[in-house]
Amino acid sequence: MDGRGICERISQGAHYADRSVVGEEAHQSLVLCRSALASGSAEAGVRVACLARIAMVLDALPAVRASQPPASGASALLQQDRCVAYCELAAAHRRAGDAASASRTFRRAAELAEQQLRARPGDAALAALLRQTCDAWADVEDALGRPTQAQRVRRRGAR
DSSP states (O other): SSHHHHHHHHHOOOHOOOHHHOOHHHHHHHHHHHHHTTSSOHHHHHHHHHHHHHHHHHOOOOOOOOOOOOOOOOOHHHHHHHHHHHHHHHHHHHTTOOOHHHHHHHHHHHHHHHHHHSSSSHHHHHHHHHHHHHHHHHHHHHHOHHHHHHHHHHHHHHH
């Protein structure tokens, strides 16, 4: 993951184009981040900053902060994109050589995916996202020399 996935979702998703769903400021912020990441020439620090901004914007949206199951398809997509944004941010940290930040961010992504899976049990896409997130997180834990934690993470993703 390098940020292009979430940018693709931002550019294609009608829920991002609908300012009444995300709000004007969030929409503009997401569009700017999408443009910076889509250019492909952004240096690692810029990619990390853009992905962090996307994650923060999605965290702040009322549609994704609600703890109850989403009322609309757009809300469900926003919640899933929030998990994906954290995964991509963690991957960017990892590529930049910051394994500790990558581990913390993958943990946050896994927590979000688990929360959404509890709200939407049986969602195959979310289950796959959780497995992929936990696999990547476990790889980081292995690289940090924490094999016991890596095993726990892999089991968490296999549930």
